[in-house]
Amino acid sequence: MDIRQSFGQRIKELRLRCGWTQEELAERSGLHPNYVGQVERGEKNISLENIAKLAHGLHVELSLLFQFEKHPVPAEQIRSLLEEFAEEDQFFVMRQVEEMARWMKQKRPSTRDM
Numbered sequence: 101m102d103i104r105q106s107f108g109q110r111i112k113e114l115r116l117r118c119g120w121t122q123e124e125l126a127e128r129s130g131l132h133p134n135y136v137g138q139v140e141r142g143e144k145n146i147s148l149e150n151i152a153k154l155a156h157g158l159h160v161e162l163s164l165l166f167q168f169e170k171h172p173v174p175a176e177q178i179r180s181l182l183e184e185f186a187e188e189d190q191f192f193v194m195r196q197v198e199e200m201a202r203w204m205k206q207k208r209p210s211t212r213d214m
Contacts, residue, residue, distance in 0.1 A: 105142030106168045112140040114158050114165070129157030 115125045122140065126133040130153050138144040139154075146154075155162045159180045178197075182190045 102142065104145060107146070107165065108140040108142040110165055110168050111136075111154060111158075114160065115140075118158065125154070125157055129153045131157075 111125075115122070118125075120128075122136045123133045125131075126136045129136070129150075131150060135144065135150075136154075139146050139150075151165060152162060155165055158165075160177050161180075164177065182193060185193065
C-alpha cells in the first residue's frame with residue numbers, strides 16, 4: 101500500500117470515528133466532497149494546505165493524520181473537542197466518560213479471569 105492509500109485510509113478512519121459522512125468532513129474542512137472521497141481512496145496527491153484543512157476539520161493535530169496504525173482515540177483529540185465547550189459542560193462530559201470507563205471495566209473480563 102502506498103502513502104496516499106495509507107493516508108486516505110487514516111482520514112476515513114478518523115472521519116468514521118466522528119460519525120461523519122464525506123460531505124460533513126468536506127464542509128467542516130472547506131473542501132469539496134468529491135475531493136475528500138478521492139483522498140480517502142488514495143487517488144489524490146494531497147497538498148500540505150489541504151492536509152491542514154482536514155486536520156482542522158477533524159479537530160486533530162496534523163501528526164495524528166500520519167499515524168496509520170489503528171489506535172484508540174487519543175486524549176489530545178478529546179481535549180481538543182472539549183475546548184469548544186463551556187467549563188460546566190466539560191465537567192459533565194468528563195463525568196459521562198468516567199461512568200462509561202467504570203462500566204466497561206466491569207463488563208470486560210480481567211486478564212486473570214482468562
